[in-house]
Amino acid sequence: MKIVRTKSDLRGLTRGWRAAGETIGVVPTMGALHEGHLSLVSAACEQADRVIVTLFVNPKQFNNPEDLAKYPRTEESDARKLDPFDVDVFYVPEATEIYPEGFATNISVNGVSDGLCGANRPGHFDGVATVVTKLLVQTDADFAFFGEKDFQQVQVVRRVVEDLDLGCEIVGCPTVREASGLALSSRNLRLDDAARQKASAIYAALTDATAMITAGQQVSNVLDQTRDKLVKHGLGPIDYLELRREHDLALTEDTRDPARLFVAVWLDGVRLIDNVIVRDT
Known part of the structure; x- marks a missing residue:
């Protein structure tokens, strides 16, 4: 090289x-x-x-x-x-x-x-x-x-x-994750062990939300519940938690569209982002 x-x-x-x-x-x-x-x-x-x-x-x-x-x-x-x-x-x-x-x-x-x-x-x-x-x-x-x-x-x-x-x-x-589910990021180097443990709640919350949305629950209700989960785990403030279409990133509540659930949340002065597929192409 x-x-x-x-x-x-x-x-x-x-x-x-x-x-x-x-x-x-x-x-x-x-x-x-x-x-x-x-x-x-x-x-x-x-x-x-x-x-x-x-x-x-x-x-x-x-x-x-x-x-x-x-x-x-x-x-x-x-x-x-x-x-x-x-x-x-x-x-x-x-x-x-x-x-x-x-x-x-x-x-x-x-x-x-x-x-x-x-x-x-x-x-x-x-x-x-x-x-x-x-x-x-x-x-x-x-x-x-x-x-x-x-x-x-x-x-x-x-x-x-x-x-x-x-x-x-x-x-x-595809996103590569730690064993806890936390998405790998250079910013993770700025988190101590306790913060990393808290941050693992991000992927868990997104995964739970995806299951609820695909089961037919109302998207707005699921997002409200997910925000509450993140806050209860000591995460925040939350910049966004949104369901968006894949191809143009427009906001959507239509789960027939190929879509992803996106989040950006702060933890100990570090901004962490993640997304999961709700419905694939």
Whole structure:
């Protein structure tokens, strides 16, 4: 695995792969790699001839400077975690490679970015859409792999790729969880053992709610009961707990639609998100 820090060096490699007729898969990350990220790397290695993992802590998707400052930077340990995989390049660009002096372009996606985290984190998905577009262009990827824990992010990126004709397939991969059910996240590193135990109630509550909805109970009543459960377990405040259609993330109470139940909840100053399928495609 080569560690590459400039887009010119990266393009020198990707041009050769293209000339050989090889496909390219990319796993965009902000580092602090965990088993969820590594499951994406494994999927990329299975599907693409060449694999690039990127590490860039994107300042444009943080609307809280303190959150950006606290975000873990663990490049050396991340590189070691990639060693067992057939990764060709670990792309770790400096900020100037992504946002050079005078950079003045912003990619904004309407619709799928408007609710959920988009409503609570103004500008967040503009930052995501902009940096992912840059990374897809720089890596010349055929496939890009994203975890479905951030399902809204997956749908935002899919919209960008389709609208801008980027020619890259966005592959959503299932959420990886701890034994307790807590969705793996780099933010979990900021939780102590007691908080992690409390956080396990999130997935349990979503699972119970899904069972009640599919059994025919009224969605609004189920959501009220689920909010109460989360609060009783010491979780909160709750930014959102909503049932939304998969394809456009519109609010719904029609359980005939392919839909997911989404939640964002705070615990000890850490914002945790999760979602579960209520009805699949």
